[in-house]
Amino acid sequence: MPSRLALFDLDNTLLAGDSDHGWGEFMVQQGLVDAADYGAKNDVFYADYLAGSLDMVAYAEFALAQLTQYSAQELNDIHKQFMQTTVIPMIAPKTQALLQKHREAGDVLVIITATNDFITGPIAAHLEIPHLIATPTECIDGRYTGKLSGSPCFKAGKIDKLKAWMSQQGYTIEGACFYSDSHNDLPLLELVDEPIAVDPDAQLEARALVKGWPVLSLR
Structure with a gap:
């Protein structure tokens, strides 16, 4: 039987905060x-x-x-500091236990996030989640251009990115679960077999109540 996908939004879901906004605050x-x-x-x-x-x-x-003015090594050093000061303290208390539950079940763990891959790549690595679908950044000759290299992984765009990834990787959506906090993720939540609202915003909480979706907190 093929492994099923366990899909996770990142910001305000696995993290008790927003890494994209947090990056801006860190830069300030x-x-x-x-x-x-x-x-x-x-x-x-x-x-x-x-x-x-x-x-x-x-x-x-x-x-x-802001990334265009730094070399790859400089950005690596800056991001390491960002991880220590901002991201690691932001990891929701129950996140690791949830991830481990899915690992033990044999699921394929995937972060799917609107935040760009520069910010989220090291976060996925720290959480030991092997697959990341994120908003793609353009990097030429080892330097970021300040532009995207494709469409954002946001709202219905998450479905497009996921379908392209599944086609490349040989997975299907059958049996998949998706954890998210945000009404912005309703298109993908409506698509999967097991939608789970995590510390949801008001709009998602209302939809989850109507639909009978599970609601949980990782905080």
């Missing part, structure tokens, strides 16, 4: 960007995300613009 705290201008724009984008009105391409390119 480290003095790597102009605090007033960058911080204010970062907060506006995050508010748009929570409201379901985010222009994902604009936000991704806003976040990626």
Whole structure:
């Protein structure tokens, strides 16, 4: 019997916070960007995300613009510090136990996230989740261009990215479960056999109640 997919949103699901927004705050705290201008724009984008009105391409390119001035090694060093100060403390208390439950069941663990692959790659590695589907960043000759290399992995775009990944990897959606906190993920939650709402926002909580979906907290 083929292994089933266990799909996980990242921000505010496995993490008790948002790594994309956290990256912006980290950049401000480290003095790597102009605090007033960058911080204010970062907060506006995050508010748009929570409201379901985010222009994902604009936000991704806003976040990626700062990467162009650094070498790959510099970014690696910066990200290591980001992991220690921001991400690791953000991991929800019950996340590791949930992941281990799925490993023991023989499931294939996949993070599927709107946050870009620069930010989320090391997070997936730290959580020992072998597969990552994220918003793709463009990197040429070892340097980030500040642009995306494809469409965002956001809202219904998560379905497109997942289908392409499954085709490449030889998996199907049959029996899959998906954990998410956000109404932005309703398209994929509606698609899978086992949708699970995790510390859900108000809109997702209401839909889960109507649909009879499980609701759990990892915090």
